Amino acid sequence: MTTRGREVLERVRAGEVLVFDGGYGTMLFAAGLANGGCPELWNDTHAEIVQGIHKGYFDAGSQIVETNTFGGSRLKLDEYKLGERTRELNAKGARLARAVAPRDTYIAGSIGPTSRLPRDYALDAGVTDEEYVATFREQAEALAEGGVDLFAVETMMFPQEATAAVRACKQVADVPVMATMFFQYEELHDRDRTMWGESPADVAASLLAAGADVVGMNCGRGPDRAIVIIREMRKVTDAPLVAYPNAGLPITKGDTVTYELGPEAMARDYPALLDAGCNIVGACCGSNPEHIRLIAKVVRAERRPRGLGDARREASL
Template sequence: MATASDPLSRLLAEKGVLLADGATGTNLFAMGLEAGEAPELWNESHPERIVKLHQDFVDAGADIILTNSFGGTRHRLKLHKADDRVFDLNRKAAEIARSVADKAPRKVIVAGSVGPTGELLQPLGALTYEDAVAAFVEQMEGLKAGGVDIAWIETMSSPEEIRAAAEAAVKVGLPYTYTGSFDTAGKTMMGLAPKDIHGVAKDIGDGPVAVGANCGVGASDILASLLDMTSADPTATVIVKGNCGIPEYRGAEIHYSGTPPLMAEYAKLARDAGAKIIGGCCGTSCGHLAAMRQALDNYTPGPRPTIETIVEHIGPLRNKTAEESSGDAGRERRGRRRS
């Protein structure tokens, strides 16, 4: 793992557990973002709305805010005829978040959000590993110029793409974290299991500052993934940034089932399961995050949760766990059945 010389590691050493922010897309849709519109373009066209989003999360208690740059590679931006503006849009995303963090009454980390390119790497697709690295370098150069503290590689499915992004971070001179989205029978779409997340890029640079999971299908499922990750390496700094309950279609709109009390319970269970960085993903509003902040501030350590405990408090799993999909019921669950 990386040394404690980076800002995120220093704040973790000081506070023990950090609260990351909530949803970007969900909250921007509530502010008027249209389906199919690139959120990154708002960094220039509606910067005041991005400022408000970051400020609301800081006011709710976030220790880490993610830049509005998830789709900020040339491959994503070309869909909006903005692939010639990669550097400027990412720099602006970082500058906006930096301006909010620097005015906060406490230390707030600015994490440069780096999502997948949307392309498949060879041999499954046309994108070469070298081209993936170059695309991530281009994005991260903008993020670094705007003042991010760390590259936050997130919602990844492919181990090779994680490695490409990690290599780009090292080339640019940024510490990095990475998370997978374990949304396919407890694994990522490309077959990466939660227990294997630690080894994906540990040999690149100084290794990741933290690894973990975000997005996926719901709060219960991501907590199950968290158990696998913290069992595999109890000493690792693990991130969990789960969706706010379960997405439900109401007409043409998506709503998330999670309430602030449910997300507070999720935050406590995540802490008991060993997560050191806890946040929310799709559907997580500032109200949800404020409840999570209160839950972590008033945290009383509890026993390490089992799958049954998670289901009892948060709700049923939507998918099989990674162990079940591999033909193994999983140690956490077996331990409960024996008792």
């Protein structure tokens, strides 16, 4: 495994909690990305804006920042007729983030869903496992070429697509893979499930079996549900866990979308998220650098022994 990739895993296994970053979508829209525009194209056309967002998160205390390549698979870029630029846009995205990364921080190559359904569930021809693996391999290769330290397979809805993405990453580069899925809170049953009905324990098991090094949740609802989901995953695995939930639910008023939780309200849930056993924490839709600044503050304040390394250090004191 690459030195920097191994370092991420060693740090969390030694009990350190690492701070991930926050949302990109709302910040890109605020900077002028048109509705229906391709965010990944901005790695070429608006490089300084994308870089400014990365820098904002590093300045706020993020130790891992992800690339602006969430929709960078060829299957997704094809929607914008940009499939031919897959390699270029992903490699550029990785280099943009790399160029502003301070010492002792890491770049995660973001890999989101293709928006295309698996063959058995699609109304059109759908996507086979082999096609998923091929499209994610191409993206992961380009991200690795641009110098990412780990991969962030994220916001996945379908188990087949998620595990194909994890396997593809593992095939192309020897760097850690974080894999997270989107959970819905089912109020009626008071439980969290993926769109396909998997429980947090199911998800942890299937993503780890596919080869993921860090598993967890992102997007979905707010930190209140992240706490429950992480607690359930922690019951079934000792693997490093990650959570970067949305800043609560979106509130739509006319043309504008805001989110329930401001920075203070969101950060208030993070001590419990750390207690649940989460090793890497950040935020997703509706969050900005101020959310991350307060989350990083909680992480620094709540630092306490968790991993083996700490237990050993404690014993020797």
